[in-house]
Amino acid sequence: MREIYLDNSATTKPSEASLQKMREALCICYGNPGSVHRIGIDAHRLLEEARRHVAASLGVRRQTDGQVLFCSCGTEANNQAIWGTVHAKNRPEKNGSRGKILITEGEHPSVENTAARLELDGFTVVRVPTRNGALDLEYLEQEADGSVILASMMLVNNETGALYPIRTAVDIVRQNSPGAVVHCDAVQAYMRIPVTPAALGVDLLSVSAHKIYAPKGAGALYISPEMLRGKRIIPLLMGGGQEGGLRSGTENVPAIAAFGAAALEGMQEAETRAQVLHRLRTVLLEKLHSLVQINAPKNGVDAIVNITLPDIKSEVMLRALSAAGICVSAGSACSARTKKISPTLLAFGLTQREADCSLRISLSHQNTEEEISQFADVLDNEIHRLVRLR
Numbered sequence: 001m002r003e004i005y006l007d008n009s010a011t012t013k014p015s016e017a018s019l020q021k022m023r024e025a026l027c028i029c030y031g032n033p034g035s036v037h038r039i040g041i042d043a044h045r046l047l048e049e050a051r052r053h054v055a056a057s058l059g060v061r062r063q064t065d066g067q068v069l070f071c072s073c074g075t076e077a078n079n080q081a082i083w084g085t086v087h088a089k090n091r092p093e094k095n096g097s098r099g100k101i102l103i104t105e106g107e108h109p110s111v112e113n114t115a116a117r118l119e120l121d122g123f124t125v126v127r128v129p130t131r132n133g134a135l136d137l138e139y140l141e142q143e144a145d146g147s148v149i150l151a152s153m154m155l156v157n158n159e160t161g162a163l164y165p166i167r168t169a170v171d172i173v174r175q176n177s178p179g180a181v182v183h184c185d186a187v188q189a190y191m192r193i194p195v196t197p198a199a200l201g202v203d204l205l206s207v208s209a210h211k212i213y214a215p216k217g218a219g220a221l222y223i224s225p226e227m228l229r230g231k232r233i234i235p236l237l238m239g240g241g242q243e244g245g246l247r248s249g250t251e252n253v254p255a256i257a258a259f260g261a262a263a264l265e266g267m268q269e270a271e272t273r274a275q276v277l278h279r280l281r282t283v284l285l286e287k288l289h290s291l292v293q294i295n296a297p298k299n300g301v302d303a304i305v306n307i308t309l310p311d312i313k314s315e316v317m318l319r320a321l322s323a324a325g326i327c328v329s330a331g332s333a334c335s336a337r338t339k340k341i342s343p344t345l346l347a348f349g350l351t352q353r354e355a356d357c358s359l360r361i362s363l364s365h366q367n368t369e370e371e372i373s374q375f376a377d378v379l380d381n382e383i384h385r386l387v388r389l390r
Contacts, residue, residue, distance in 0.1 A: 003325045004371045008211075009158055009188060009304055009362035010329055014258065015213040021046075021261035022215060025254040033251055034242065043253050050260025054220050057263040058205065059196030066197065067228060069221045069243050070256050074187040074208035075110035076236075077221040078152070080247070081183040081204040082114045084233040085150050086123065097124040099149035102140070102173070102180075104164065105130045106344030111152050111185055128153070131349045133162030133297020141172050148177035155200070156189040159344040159360055161304025162297035163193070170201040181232060187211055187219075191266040192277070192303050197222050204233070209255060214262035217255030273365040277302040280363050280372055287376035291383060295348060295358065302363065308350065309357045312386050317359060320382045326375055329360050 005013065014022075025046050031039030033047045047070075055061070055068045071077050082101075091098040103115050105127045115125045126143045129136040135153070144151075151173045155166050170182050183204040186195050191212040197205045203226065209218040223246070227233050239248025266273070281302040288294060293308040309317055314330035321328060330342075345355035361375075 003327065004367075004375055005327045006361045006363065006367065006371075006375060007327045007329045008364040008367075009360065011210045011216065012213045012364060013366060014210075014215045015262060015265055017265045018214040018258040018262040022254045022258040025257040029253070029257075033253055034240070046257045046260075047251055047253055050256045050263075053260035053264040053267075054207070055222075057191070057267050058207070058222055059198055060222065064225060066225050067223045067244060067246075069223055069246050070251055070259075071219050071221060071243075071247055072217060072252065073219040074108075074185070074206050074211070075219075077206035077208070077219045078108070078110040078183075078185055079114055080221055080236050081206060081233075082111065082118070082150065082152055083236055084246075085181045085183070085204070085227075086118060088232050088234045091123075091149070093122055095147075097147065098122040100124045100126060100143070100145070100147040102126050102128060102143060102148055102151040102153070104128045104135060104153050105347035106157060106159070107152070107154055108158055108185055108187070111154070112343075115152070123149075130157070130162065130164070130347050133157065133160050133300060133348060135164040135169060137165070137168060137172060140169055141176065144173050144176035144180075146177060146179075148173065148180040150181050150183065151177070152183040152185065154185040154188070155195065156186075156192070156301050156304070157297070157344060158188045158304075159342060160295060160297050160306045160348050161188075161300040162348075163189070163299045163301055165299075166200050166202070174201070181227070188304070189301065191263075191270070191273075192301050193274075194270075197224065203227050209259035209262065212259075212262045212266050214258040215255055217252050218259040220259070269365075274302070276365040277363055280367055280369065281305065283369050283372045284361065284363070284376070287372065288379075291376070291380055293354070295345070295350065297348075305361045305363070306345070306348075307359050307361065308354045309359065310383060310387065311353075311357060312383065313357055314359050316386060317379075317382060320386065321375075321378065324378045324382075326378055328375075329362075330358065 029042040031043040033044040184202045190207040203224045205222040210216040295306040
């Protein structure tokens, strides 16, 4: 049996269009985009072409609508959004805190760990509950007050697929904390559902290339015009002043060019991909409902399905499936090797034992119904085999 890849939330297989554009940047337009000779100008053209495509995919049609800042990945984009905002102004301690930061329970480590570090620096961090994949809006309203300086809330949870009502949450924050900056980690939502900063009402929004069928090495942060005009964000990297002075360092043109091509392709194929994903999810749930516990959020995206096995540790099942040529995960690839119980699944409401026996299946339009059926058959066989071994 050929390999079946069902770990598309960890990374995706680069499309031919993205690889072709990367080859152009590597082999033909290989100059430094800051150089003024022909090859440098050609590289700059590829860079700005990619910026236009990524911006358009976010509903940003004019430069005055905001800036798309290229960086190395979604993690860097999230760090730039949070650190760059919090430290843009001097924030002396007041009433025992340097200011309040709102995030959701079960955020990606790039947000959670950054927030935890800021707690050590004197900021107050409040984590909004997400039990059963539902953002607790009453709790958010209770905590949103004049001391909030930043709210950072993911749009789609990377382990459960829960889709949070970010527009409603943003309205609550704006009403109660008018001076707060609002950031959204949209990495797992981007190119799976329509995503625009304008529709969400956010100031900052993070996306990543390798989640949308481009190679690894590029991400982007949308920054609103108000943030730019008010100088409410400062750079993390100092140097030659690339990316409008907000992200120094020579841009990774090959990865960024591929990112732009993938974004363009994603826009063109959005409807078809969505239909395929919905059909695959329907087939997958039909196959799995009698085998495992499905951890279905109240509202979720088609691409991510989280399941709990019948008292079989996820690590054991992952090895069995991998031996059969099937790739899934136990959660976020960023923390997969730490072997810690997922805080995201605990926040969802699973017990420690259930969380330790859970898998994430993440689908792509590149998958087929035949692959879903083969996966379900292998999973069924392995469950019965491993139960017997116990």
